[in-house]
Amino acid sequence: MSLIGKEVQPFTAQAFQNGKDFFEVTEADLKGKWSVVVFYPADFSFVCPTELEDVQKEYAELQKLGVEVYSVSTDTHFVHKAWHEHSPAISSIEYIMIGDPSQTITRQFDVLNEESGLADRGTFIIDPDGVIQAVEINADGIGRDASILINKIKAAQYVRENPGEVCPAKWEEGGETLKPSLDIVGKI
DSSP, rough: OTTTOOOOOEEEEEEEEETTTOOOEEOOOOOOSSSEEOOOOSSSSSSHHHHHHHHHHHHHHHTTTTTEEEEEEEEEEHHHEEEEEEOTTTGGGEEEEEOTTTTTHHTTTOOOEETTTOOOEEEEOOOOTTEEEEEEETTTTOOOTTTHHHHHHHHHHHHHHTTTTTTTTTTTTTSOOOOOSSSGTTOO
């Protein structure tokens, strides 16, 4: 079942963020602003640090768009802190790292690999109402490109602010949009 258009379910988890004490995060934290939730299989692994570092490289731009980033794995918040202190790639991360050892959040977002007990590589764009607007899920060996998030978020924000308009493939900010109607059926 697709999670598109569904509200994020209640959860409570412990998180780590550089320079802060451990703290609690709930689904309420994903409301009132745009959020990106990035699930990854495990700390101290191989593809994961490259992806999370790539998200960090886009973090300033995401913040300008009013987006907060949350990374999630089934590791604990303690492991996130240790990884942050030992990995050159992860030590640069400024965004929130959520620990999900109970697998609650990972199950709710339907990215739990039941055999391994680890998260699949899932990226979710969530609107200020806490509703999922975009989902990308990759196989374990396929890393994601965070730069793609920027245009997806801009498109989601545009559509939210301009009801009745949609963004076509490869849409970029300032580009032409479409207004679905009988007048354009078969003419695209």
